Amino acid sequence: MARAAKEVGTFMGSGEGGLHSTLYPYQDNMIVQVASGRFGVNIDYLERGAAIEIKIGQGAKPGIGGHLTGEKVCKEVSCTRMIPEGSDAISPAPHHDIYSIEDLAQLVRGLKEATEWKKPVFVKIAAVHNAAAIAAGVARTPADAVVIDGFRGGTGAAPKVFRDHVGIPIEAAVASVDKKLRDQGIRNEISIIASGGIRGSPDVAKAIALGADAVYIGTAALVAMGCRVCGNCYRGLCPWGIATQRQDLVDRLDPDAASKQVANLLHAWTLELSELLGAAGINSIESLRGNRDRLRGYMLDENLMQVLDVESVGA
Numbered sequence: 001m002a003r004a005a006k007e008v009g010t011f012m013g014s015g016e017g018g019l020h021s022t023l024y025p026y027q028d029n030m031i032v033q034v035a036s037g038r039f040g041v042n043i044d045y046l047e048r049g050a051a052i053e054i055k056i057g058q059g060a061k062p063g064i065g066g067h068l069t070g071e072k073v074c075k076e077v078s079c080t081r082m083i084p085e086g087s088d089a090i091s092p093a094p095h096h097d098i099y100s101i102e103d104l105a106q107l108v109r110g111l112k113e114a115t116e117w118k119k120p121v122f123v124k125i126a127a128v129h130n131a132a133a134i135a136a137g138v139a140r141t142p143a144d145a146v147v148i149d150g151f152r153g154g155t156g157a158a159p160k161v162f163r164d165h166v167g168i169p170i171e172a173a174v175a176s177v178d179k180k181l182r183d184q185g186i187r188n189e190i191s192i193i194a195s196g197g198i199r200g201s202p203d204v205a206k207a208i209a210l211g212a213d214a215v216y217i218g219t220a221a222l223v224a225m226g227c228r229v230c231g232n233c234y235r236g237l238c239p240w241g242i243a244t245q246r247q248d249l250v251d252r253l254d255p256d257a258a259s260k261q262v263a264n265l266l267h268a269w270t271l272e273l274s275e276l277l278g279a280a281g282i283n284s285i286e287s288l289r290g291n292r293d294r295l296r297g298y299m300l301d302e303n304l305m306q307v308l309d310v311e312s313v314g315a
């Protein structure tokens with residue numbers, strides 16, 4: 001994944017697990033994450049990232065933390081997470097030093113100060129019903145971007161009830177955040193990154209037309225590598241050698257082929273986006289940002305149409 005990000009000239013997120021030394025050559029294309037467990041976070045880690053992301057929430061499981069069982073904390077994981085081998089890695093639901101926007105602003109400022117104000121800091125929140133209010137708070141910190149993670153964002157470790165019933169679709173969240181920031185006159189204070197549920201180039205175009213500046217992808221890149229979306233990542237026995245540390249399974253993945261496939265996916269989406277822009281009569285992706293005139297709603301209910309602020313097909 002890191003190789004593909006470097007080849008294409010984009011970025012990859014480290015997740016909350018720290019940064020393995022084999023990823024150091026790709027550090028210029030790496031967004032390092034600071035999550036509630038603070039695993040693997042030290043000054044060297046922060047300085048290696050091209051950007052730093054504070055994870056407050058995750059679309060697939062808003063409001064809850066994470067638990068990596070001890071049996072998955074092998075030697076490699078223990079050195080990146082900086083915890084003893086075989087010990088459980090628990091990420092609390094909240095950051096224990098963040099209970100207000102002022103606390104968040106202090107952490108953002110602290111991370112920027114530690115890296116001499118050279119690294120952009122992103123704040124990732126889950127797409128929930130009040131995401132717009134939360135994002136308006138984030139925009140009042142020195143953060144450079146708010147990442148909104150929609151409910152279709154995949155993770156092999158989300159309890160079903162949270163995955164299916166708590167979050168909202170990324171389109172509704174991005175539209176409401178963009179509107180709230182514009183209403184408050186602070187849209188240009190912060191960038192919006194849409195994540196969770198970006199399954200193809202039309203989803204990228206829709207997210208940008210609804211107000212996003214950029215998108216993250218996850219499952220689509222895994223599928224390009226060979227993932228069959230079986231949902232068993234948490235077991236550490238991925239038969240395709242992706243979400244596993246077991247050497248015999250890891251050996252099944254050909255990193256050269258996998259990185260080429262991910263790079264191909266991104267190149268193909270870029271070409272498809274150009275086609276979509278051409279069809280919409282637009283010549284740059286910047287002109288698409290927040291350009292809801294180019295969207296039409298089809299078979300959507302009235303409330304959602306209001307949130308999205310788009311006209312229906314035929315209007």
Ligand code: SF4
Nearest residue numbers: 227228230231233238
């Ligand atoms: S194929 Fe592997 S990476 Fe994909 S969902 Fe299954 S266990 Fe996870």
